Amino acid sequence: MTSRRCSSTILALVAIAGAARAEPRPPQTRPALSEEERALEAKFGAAFLEGLAHRGIRAMDFLYAERLARVGLKNLEKRELGDAMYLFRKAYKLVKSPNLLYYTAQTLEQLGSHLRAREHYARFAVEAGRWKLTKIDPAKVALARRKHGELESKLVALELAVSPPGTQVFVNGEPAGKAPVRGPIWLLPGTNRLVLIKKGYEKKEIVLDQRRPGRIQRRVELLTPEQAVKASRHFREEQARKRQLQLALQAGEQRARRRARLFRISGYAVGGIGLAALITGGVLGALAESSAERVETAEGGTPWTDVREDYDRHGDYRTGALVTLGVGAGLLALGAAGVIYGVLSPRRERDTRSVSLLAGPGRAGLSLSF
Numbered sequence: 001m002t003s004r005r006c007s008s009t010i011l012a013l014v015a016i017a018g019a020a021r022a023e024p025r026p027p028q029t030r031p032a033l034s035e036e037e038r039a040l041e042a043k044f045g046a047a048f049l050e051g052l053a054h055r056g057i058r059a060m061d062f063l064y065a066e067r068l069a070r071v072g073l074k075n076l077e078k079r080e081l082g083d084a085m086y087l088f089r090k091a092y093k094l095v096k097s098p099n100l101l102y103y104t105a106q107t108l109e110q111l112g113s114h115l116r117a118r119e120h121y122a123r124f125a126v127e128a129g130r131w132k133l134t135k136i137d138p139a140k141v142a143l144a145r146r147k148h149g150e151l152e153s154k155l156v157a158l159e160l161a162v163s164p165p166g167t168q169v170f171v172n173g174e175p176a177g178k179a180p181v182r183g184p185i186w187l188l189p190g191t192n193r194l195v196l197i198k199k200g201y202e203k204k205e206i207v208l209d210q211r212r213p214g215r216i217q218r219r220v221e222l223l224t225p226e227q228a229v230k231a232s233r234h235f236r237e238e239q240a241r242k243r244q245l246q247l248a249l250q251a252g253e254q255r256a257r258r259r260a261r262l263f264r265i266s267g268y269a270v271g272g273i274g275l276a277a278l279i280t281g282g283v284l285g286a287l288a289e290s291s292a293e294r295v296e297t298a299e300g301g302t303p304w305t306d307v308r309e310d311y312d313r314h315g316d317y318r319t320g321a322l323v324t325l326g327v328g329a330g331l332l333a334l335g336a337a338g339v340i341y342g343v344l345s346p347r348r349e350r351d352t353r354s355v356s357l358l359a360g361p362g363r364a365g366l367s368l369s370f
Contacts, residue, residue, distance in 0.1 A: 036060045044134070051133045057095055065091040069100060076103065081111050098127040102140055109147070115188050118151040156192075157184035157215040158208070167198040167222055189213055196220060202228040256345070264342030271335025277328025281321045288317030 033041065033049075036059035041049055052062060072087035085107045092100040105120035121144040128136040128144075162169065162179035169176045169185075172193055176185050179196075187208070194206040201222035210216060229235055291314035 034059060036063050039063070048133060055096075055133070061094040065095040065097070065100075068094075069097075069103065072103060076107055076110075079110070081107050085111070096127075097134070098124050098131050098136060099134075099140075101127065102144060105144065105147070109151070114151045114154050115186055118148055118155065118186060121145070121148040121151070152186070154189075154213050156187040156189055156208075156210045156213055158187055159184050159215065159217045160194075161217070161219045162196060163219075163221045164198065164201070167196050167201075170195040170197070184215070196222060198222055200224065260342045260345045262342075263338045263345070267335040267338025267340070267342060269335070270331050270338060274328045274331025274333070274335055277324050277331055279328075281323075281325030281328055284317050284321035284324055288314050288321055291317060 068087045068091035072084045075084035088104045101120050101124040105117045108117035124144050128141050160181050167179040192208045196204040291310045294310045
């Protein structure tokens with residue numbers, strides 16, 4: 001009983017599904033187009049509207065940008081360049097058409113802004129190949145490339161090599177990218193100011209004074225605060241002063257060593273002379289004693305004339321011995337003093353303690369070394 005009811009239910013569901021498939025589907029209706037969309041479809045075709053939708057551009061914005069561009073071209077013909085520039089920029093915000101870049105480049109060129117005109121001509125030549133909504137006149141592309149080359153001949157091409165990588169480069173207050181910089185940085189002839197910044201390094205400012213167009217190269221290396229201090233003028237002067245002091249100390253030590261050596265040699269020589277004098281004095285003393293002994297041992301009744309010569313010789317020898325011994329002792333003492341001074345003379349020790357002034361960009365301090 002139950003199986004019959006299930007079979008009947010399944011057959012009923014299959015019949016309902018077949019009837020649903022047999023019923024015809026209503027045709028899909030296309031959403032109604034606005035007046036602006038119908039105008040653009042009539043002018044460019046249905047694919048154009050799909051392209052607008054793909055780029056997120058509304059039909060009314062496209063038509064408004066067209067009107068702005070037409071008025072801007074009239075202003076450009078009348079040389080009302082400020083109004084033309086305003087209209088072209090406003091239109092480009094609505095529709096990123098390469099033609100608007102071309103018109104803006106023409107306006108900038110007539111305003112004398114060769115740097116920005118060159119940039120817009122280059123952007124036009126690149127984006128013209130990517131633009132598919134409307135046709136781009138090939139003659140415009142060729143003219144833009146020629147203008148681009150002519151303007152580059154009036155500018156300065158700076159090839160900048162910056163270390164370390166990741167350094168931010170600003171030219172006249174405008175960002176110019178991060179290192180390594182790809183390709184040249186285009187500048188107007190004259191004075192240009194470059195600022196290079198990276199966290200952990202000292203900021204670097206460079207003033208370029210290039211009056212003639214052409215290509216120039218610059219290599220810049222940012223320094224850490226420690227490196228900047230060591231490269232500062234104060235630090236170099238302090239290092240030079242230290243070197244001078246070290247040379248003066250070395251010269252003083254050399255003079256002291258030479259003086260000590262001279263004292264030692266002189267002491268040895270004087271001491272040797274004093275020692276020789278002492279020996280001579282001893283010999284003279286011995287001769288004086290010998291003469292005195294001969295006088296004292298003379299036999300009784302010996303005439304004075306026979307011993308007088310020995311007596312006089314005793315006195316001369318004795319006097320000579322005393323004088324020679326005294327001089328020898330003095331010379332020996334002087335020589336010993338010279339040798340002792342030369343050996344034990346205090347050498348001047350180098351004072352390695354110093355306090356140095358350190359100064360760098362935005363920093364100052366003292367360096368104490370031992």
